[in-house]
Amino acid sequence: MEVTAFLVNSFTVNGTGGNPAGVVLHADNLSDEDKLAIAQAVGYSETAFVSQDDEVDFALSFFTITGEVDFCGHATLAAFSIMYQQGIVTEGQYVQRTKAGVLAVTVGANGQVVMEQRLPEHCGRFNYQEIAALIGIEPTILALTQLPIEAISTGLPDLIVPVPYGYLDKLNVNEYLLSDFCKKHAVVGLHAFELCEGNHELTASCRNFAPLVGIPEESATGSASGALACYLTKYLAGMHSSNFIFEQGRAMACISRITASIESNARAILSVKVGGFAQQIGLQKISLPLGKGNKETIRLI
The missing domain is CATH 3.10.310.10 (Diaminopimelate Epimerase; Chain A, domain 1)
Known part of the structure; x- marks a missing residue:
């Protein structure tokens, strides 16, 4: 199985800087073991996995190189920015299910993503x-x-x-x-x-x-x-x-x-x-199960 991971810088300033995250769309058939392996192959602090949900718009899960975490802000921003760029979402409000709770995300016409977080x-x-x-x-x-x-x-x-x-x-x-x-x-x-x-x-x-x-x-x-x-x-x-x-x-x-x-x-x-705001910086093709020579990274200039 080949998986495409979008490579995205989140919280950029005029398209520069930011914190890199991986984003995998259509992740419904991936196991937690698959997700961890993909996150390790991407090598960023977090990778977000976007799946369908029966009750809300999307279910998101987040993996570091060591395991799953309940929530990740910069990976959420990366995921919704990529979905906006891919035409999966348009300007408006959406609801994501995470292990930290069911949270709203708003996508602006200029591509800005604003995410609700849990009360402190x-x-x-x-x-x-x-x-x-x-x-x-x-x-x-x-x-x-x-x-x-x-x-x-x-x-x-x-x-x-x-x-x-x-x-x-x-x-x-x-x-x-x-x-x-x-x-x-x-x-x-x-x-x-x-x-x-x-x-x-x-x-x-x-x-x-x-x-x-x-x-x-x-x-x-x-x-x-x-x-x-x-x-x-x-x-x-x-x-x-x-x-x-x-x-x-x-x-x-x-x-x-x-x-x-x-x-x-x-x-x-x-x-x-x-x-x-977020900026896509590349794509990474990853073949599962992981082994030597089964990933290819394409950087965007």
Whole structure:
């Protein structure tokens, strides 16, 4: 059986940068073992698999090179962008079934994809001392933010870590300690951010590390961006409607742009949405079962 994987950069800025994801359409007859093998052949942090669903528009599953995850924001963006480009969907709203829940996705006439995420689940707070060793920043430096460190999930649990302005590029992550921490506390990764100063267009610059699932660092993380938007709404925004623009991937020389919006009232957050643009960069033909010499990659110029 030959499978075509679309290679897509998600959360691009004017067609450049972004975070690569694989997308496999018409994945109904693929087993979980097939999907994992395909994700490993593609080699990106995540590959999305799109199947039919009896009750909603599509069912999506997401695989890293080590196994399945409940949700992936940048792979969702990649999947709906490819479906839009292939004429499978048009401008409008759709519903996807994921292991993180049934979530709405809106496709704009300009190709922008905005995905709904789960309402936030606050999974615990941590002190500066225990996080400092994970990222190579002194606890006294982390304390300068006067902001908490908290694990939040809008589909996947991420540890949200504020760092003072000017320190984001100085992080020195200990992958062994971080993987052990994530396993112990049931979080996927660590999402560090520094707030942008003054009247900057960007709200914050971010870095994301998830070595536990085979991702040393990635240049755009949709699920963690939703969690960060909830964090900022809770601790900084103090408003009933908030819009954010995040930059990620600067340290990897692959800058991404992620938008997020929160609707809330005085008591709770009512909706979480994350959006962006994607650019197809190639195709990969993969023959199953996998072996030597049974994949071909075509890069788009």
